[in-house]
Amino acid sequence: QELLFTVLHAEEYQEFERIDLNQRWLGIVSLNASRLVAMIDIPDEWEIGSALLRTAVQADCPRAIISDRRMGSGAISHIQSEVSAAQFTRRKLREMPVEKDNFLNRFLLRPLIKRSLPRLWTIKSAPQYLQIFSLAAGLVGILTAGFGHSIASLTLLFVGSVGQFTRASMVQFDSVVKIRDWTGLALNVLVATGIAILLLQASDAITLAPNLVILILLLAHLLLLRAKPNNIRLALTKPDMRLVLLIFLLASIFGPITYGIYAAALYSGLSLVLDRYLTKKLG
Structure with a gap:
């Protein structure tokens, strides 16, 4: 199933790439492999993240909006630095069965x-x-x-x-x-x-x-x-x-x-x- 994971626009999500007036991309997308062929025609230099986002948006992929509550409970981990990476690691170790x-x-x-x-x-x-x-x-x-x-x-x-x-x-x-x-x-x-x-x-x-x-x-x-x-x-x-x-x-x-x-x-x-x-x- 093709799916684009997003979050509603808010001050704490400024670092995520914006899609439109209301949503930002969380950096997670599920695409059919055939969609990747369209990336060949993207002009000039491009990076893989922006290219995937552009391809998904142009293909009108369904979007899954992750709520603030789910973000706060760790549904998506936003790792920005060594400190946040260490916190993520410790949390995952505590959650181990x-x-x-x-x-x-x-x-x-x-x-x-x-x-x-x-x-x-x-x-x-x-x-x-x-x-x-x-x-x-x-x-x-x-x-x-x-x-x-x-x-x-x-x-x-x-x-x-x-x-x-x-x-x-x-x-x-x-x-x-x-x-x-x-x-x-x-x-x-x-x-x-x-x-x-x-x-x-x-x-x-x-x-x-x-x-x-x-x-x-x-x-x-x-x-x-x-x-x-x-x-x-x-x-x-x-x-x-x-x-x-x-x-x-x-x-x-x-x-x-x-x-x-x-x-x-x-x-x-x-x-x-x-x-x-x-x-x-x-x-």
């Missing part, structure tokens, strides 16, 4: 990331910096795990995972085709390696085998949730790598990491059982 995520991401990490996104978007190489930071934190976390520093290792692994989470949030508005995130996959391998090293150090000959089995089951459940994230009913309690790392870190502060393995496995198992129970009950 709440993700169906666990309590750690939803109430702590995502609000912090939203606050940092306007600054990160101004840094062209920010995704690459975050990528390097995440992988470097994972590698250093493995090294510190090898020296037996469980708290430092888990802190680095957790911070690296948060960095990767931030990097993934930066490209959520991209229109390009999404490809597999090899950085996230590599970081998950580093995290699993670091946890396995710490578990080997904290286990003895008797407890090593059962501890490894519990860790493998825990990682398998996380992979299952990652492959089918929309199937779980209890999104607010859904475990992921960051939440599990936080449980490990808290356990290491107050005791051995094996307590964290048991706690994380119990938490993950309960979430799976509750999800299956609700699925059968509601389905």
